[in-house]
Amino acid sequence: MSQGTAIVVGSGASGGMVARFLARAGWKVTILEKGPNYFSGLGGPASGVTNSWANDEIGYEARTPPIGQDVTLEPRSFRNAGADSTLDANGALPDREFVGDVNTLPTTVGGGTLHYDAKARRLREIDFVANSAFAQAAGTSPSESAIPGANYADWPMQYRHLEPFYAVAEEIVGVQGPASGKPGGPITNPNPYESPRSTPFPMPPGVGQLNSLLTYYAAKSLGYGAAPVPTSIVSRPYRGRSACVDCGYCLDFGCPINAKSGGVWQVNDAMAAGATLLANTNVIEVLFRSNPGTGRYSATGVKYMDTETGTTGTMGADLVVLANTPIEATRLSFMSQIGGPDGLSNTDPSGQLGQNLMFHLQTTALAVMDHEIHSCRGRTSTHTNDAFWGSGPSAADFDPTVPRAGICEMGGNLNPVQAGTEVAAFMYGPSLKTYMSLAPFSNRLAAFTLQGEDMPQTTNHVDLDPQIVDVYGQPVPRITYRSHPYELAASAYYAPKMLEVMEAVGAPGTPYPEIHPIFAASINTTLPPVLPGEADQVTSQATNQTPFNDIPASRHIMGTHRMALTPDGGPCDPYGRYWNFDNLYHAGGGLYVTAAGANVTLTMWALAYWVAAAINTGISYGSGIQTSYASRDVDDNLSKLTAQIGRYDPDTMIGDLFNTGRYPYSTFGSP
Numbered sequence: 001m002s003q004g005t006a007i008v009v010g011s012g013a014s015g016g017m018v019a020r021f022l023a024r025a026g027w028k029v030t031i032l033e034k035g036p037n038y039f040s041g042l043g044g045p046a047s048g049v050t051n052s053w054a055n056d057e058i059g060y061e062a063r064t065p066p067i068g069q070d071v072t073l074e075p076r077s078f079r080n081a082g083a084d085s086t087l088d089a090n091g092a093l094p095d096r097e098f099v100g101d102v103n104t105l106p107t108t109v110g111g112g113t114l115h116y117d118a119k120a121r122r123l124r125e126i127d128f129v130a131n132s133a134f135a136q137a138a139g140t141s142p143s144e145s146a147i148p149g150a151n152y153a154d155w156p157m158q159y160r161h162l163e164p165f166y167a168v169a170e171e172i173v174g175v176q177g178p179a180s181g182k183p184g185g186p187i188t189n190p191n192p193y194e195s196p197r198s199t200p201f202p203m204p205p206g207v208g209q210l211n212s213l214l215t216y217y218a219a220k221s222l223g224y225g226a227a228p229v230p231t232s233i234v235s236r237p238y239r240g241r242s243a244c245v246d247c248g249y250c251l252d253f254g255c256p257i258n259a260k261s262g263g264v265w266q267v268n269d270a271m272a273a274g275a276t277l278l279a280n281t282n283v284i285e286v287l288f289r290s291n292p293g294t295g296r297y298s299a300t301g302v303k304y305m306d307t308e309t310g311t312t313g314t315m316g317a318d319l320v321v322l323a324n325t326p327i328e329a330t331r332l333s334f335m336s337q338i339g340g341p342d343g344l345s346n347t348d349p350s351g352q353l354g355q356n357l358m359f360h361l362q363t364t365a366l367a368v369m370d371h372e373i374h375s376c377r378g379r380t381s382t383h384t385n386d387a388f389w390g391s392g393p394s395a396a397d398f399d400p401t402v403p404r405a406g407i408c409e410m411g412g413n414l415n416p417v418q419a420g421t422e423v424a425a426f427m428y429g430p431s432l433k434t435y436m437s438l439a440p441f442s443n444r445l446a447a448f449t450l451q452g453e454d455m456p457q458t459t460n461h462v463d464l465d466p467q468i469v470d471v472y473g474q475p476v477p478r479i480t481y482r483s484h485p486y487e488l489a490a491s492a493y494y495a496p497k498m499l500e501v502m503e504a505v506g507a508p509g510t511p512y513p514e515i516h517p518i519f520a521a522s523i524n525t526t527l528p529p530v531l532p533g534e535a536d537q538v539t540s541q542a543t544n545q546t547p548f549n550d551i552p553a554s555r556h557i558m559g560t561h562r563m564a565l566t567p568d569g570g571p572c573d574p575y576g577r578y579w580n581f582d583n584l585y586h587a588g589g590g591l592y593v594t595a596a597g598a599n600v601t602l603t604m605w606a607l608a609y610w611v612a613a614a615i616n617t618g619i620s621y622g623s624g625i626q627t628s629y630a631s632r633d634v635d636d637n638l639s640k641l642t643a644q645i646g647r648y649d650p651d652t653m654i655g656d657l658f659n660t661g662r663y664p665y666s667t668f669g670s671p
């Protein structure tokens with residue numbers, strides 16, 4: 001029997017997971033996706049799903065990217081939120097300083113997880129309670145932001161609440177990783193910076209790539225506990241999909257053999273359970289009614305536009321989940337008069353919808369090696385060094401004097417054509433030949449990317465651009481943003497340590513003593529000429545970039561729909577529901593409270609399962625909804641939510657632990 005009808009907007013990581021859960025739990029689900037569908041056979045066995053991808057670098061680089069958002073048709077605008085912007089005569093910010101690609105994610109069935117490179121990280125115990133930890137150290141109140149000038153806060157749930165949801169997500173999605181052992185424990189984890197786990201990864205790590213391995217051993221030689229990075233790419237045949245063959249066309253490309261784990265596989269499961277997918281369907285308004293005398297609202301459905309014909313239509317449903325990314329979910333809400341300056345009364349009692357927008361501040365160090373290290377082959381980054389994430393994984397380890405930054409991805413490359421187009425504008429003739437034969441960026445590059453925690457600030461926000469519209473006639477999202485001094489200081493603190501690791505490649509005792517960097521540099525370092533002749537230009541151009549460009553480079557997008565225990569704390573309740581709506585939800589990175597320095601998508605998957613399970617149990621749907629929560633409510637609700645894992649995913653290790661009463665509560669603290 002159908003539980004009811006649900007519309008899920010967006011078919012990426014979050015939308016796929018919500019749709020999968022609800023469809024398996026008996027809801028009649030329709031997934032509306034703005035982008036096209038490049039897969040066939042969805043809804044059947046995974047082994048029968050085919051796609052349109054090929055290892056065709058020219059196809060991706062030289063023509064319009066088939067899966068990226070076309071920013072000519074659908075641009076975004078940007079302005080700097082800070083004092084160094086050009087203010088107008090009234091001291092106001094300009095309407096915009098840039099129009100084009102501002103942190104866009106792919107627009108296609110499967111969303112951003114089609115061409116990401118799939119590092120799949122859990123947050124740690126400390127990341128959920130860092131504000132309290134800072135406040136305790138400073139002797140201030142944990143209910144105030146402990147970081148001056150930021151809107152820092154604890155999450156409404158803790159690691160022990162989300163741990164089972166991380167575990168089920170890792171199995172459903174298909175994540176490889178190094179922690180091994182027996183479900184329920186003991187689990188052996190070579191990464192000392194992570195919090196405890198209840199289950200091992202469903203498959204071991206794949207082959208380490210030389211550029212990651214070189215820097216992994218360098219980090220080890222300096223005493224850092226670097227480790228293989230959990231990755232949502234299957235290293236073994238898994239649930240009907242082929243194992244990765246390390247083809248090298250991972251970051252920015254679709255996987256031709258379906259080894260990359262992404263939202264499309266949850267869409268596939270959802271369709272197998274009866275969900276309907278409508279691609280090329282752009283949702284342009286959330287329809288809702290006000291419930292007289294209550295000050296509350298109910299979503300009734302959506303209005304959409306067929307992107308191929310331009311025709312519009314409406315669709316009704318019992319509930320609506322906006323899983324179309326933090327920025328687009330804000331834009332859609334504002335276009336629907338939910339929150340924002342034109343929002344109907346009390347549609348966002350927090351007044352924070354669209355605010356606290358966060359990315360990760362990426363600090364990059366790179367080295368060019370004297371040997372070819374074939375960095376354009378294999379997966380982009382197979383190891384991380386988490387020593388720069390801040391002190392300890394638990395609250396007990398917390399030290400406020402150690403800056404919180406994030407994980408440091410070890411790897412990096414440019415594919416050959418990418419590397420060529422980088423220099424095409426200014427290099428030709430003999431110097432281009434020298435450059436091509438040296439291949440510094442495709443064959444000799446090792447890079448680190450530090451995913452630095454970005455402070456939430458109410459002034460960093462999304463709204464609707466007052467003038468610019470997209471090809472569908474809809475106002476484009478405008479991003480107003482500026483880095484906080486905390487993350488800039490943390491970046492400056494760790495950049496020299498990253499260089500130190502680079503310079504230790506080939507150190508005594510490491511397995512590759514013959515390989516050394518020709519140079520190692522952090523971006524924004526002025527280099528001496530290191531390559532012959534004009535070939536030096538290219539390395540200088542790359543390394544002399546401004547590190548803290550106004551527009552953040554990261555595609556890790558968080559905030560805008562902060563979860564909170566009470567309506568004044570953020571736009572959504574602890575289960576993703578818009579506070580004054582009975583049946584409107586956000587699933588995705590918007591729910592993040594703090595940015596916590598690690599790749600974002602696994603937490604989005606865990607939260608999407610959490611949101612869907614809360615809907616299905618009635619905790620956040622129907623008569624069960626609450627108008628505010630205390631921490632103990634989140635505790636009290638936990639067993640209802642975890643029972644859903646046992647019920648709807650009994651074939652997972654974590655589902656079995658719940659079904660047999662073996663979940664190791666003692667490790668995580670009982671609710």
Ligand SMILES: Cc1cc2nc3c(=O)[nH]c(=O)nc-3n(C[C@H](O)[C@H](O)[C@H](O)COP(=O)(O)OP(=O)(O)OC[C@H]3O[C@@H](n4cnc5c(N)ncnc54)[C@H](O)[C@@H]3O)c2cc1C
Nearest residue numbers: 010012013014034107111112116118119283324599600601
């Ligand atoms: C190059 C690159 C590398 C990355 N690497 C990593 C990594 O290593 N690890 C990691 O964790 N993350 C990584 N990411 C980020 C990751 O892709 C995103 O975090 C993730 O895809 C977000 O999931 P989501 O469900 O919120 O959104 P998405 O997966 O982007 O899905 C949202 C979907 O909603 C659709 N949509 C938007 N608006 C509408 C509308 N109005 N109507 C209908 N549909 C709509 C979009 O077309 C899209 O398909 C990377 C991203 C990029 C671009």
Ligand code: SF4
Nearest residue numbers: 244245246247250255
């Ligand atoms: S490296 Fe592996 S997951 Fe990535 S595209 Fe190639 S085969 Fe697919």
